[in-house]
Amino acid sequence: MYAIIQTGGKQVRVAEGDIIRTDLVDLEAGADVTFDQVVLASTGSDIKVGAPTLSGATVTGTVVRQAKDKKILVFRYKAKKRVRKLNGHRQRFAEVKITKISL
Secondary structure: OEEEEEEOOEEEEEEOOOEEEEEOOOOOOOOEEEEOOEEEEEEOOEEEEOOOOOOOOEEEEEEEEEEEOOOEEEEEEEOOOOEEEEEEEOOEEEEEEEEEEEO
16 A cells, blocks of 8 residues: 655655655654645555545654755856855755555
């Protein structure tokens, strides 16, 4: 059994027991989170597709940890003008372990 959920502007394929990385959620580690925007759900041979989402379908998970990703460097410059700008960015994320898919 698997489902495709929409979180943080992205669609993610999940199954029970998976650990996914999502955008930051305002919950502490160990708290339960519910994703109610289920786009597609499959139970073996039966596939249900929402238009745009399935009504009544939810995916429940537990927040494992919240952290920051690796630093990326953004360097902008203008050639021959001595204009240079270096910025760094670390994206925050949450790891969620999927515990239950209910249709």
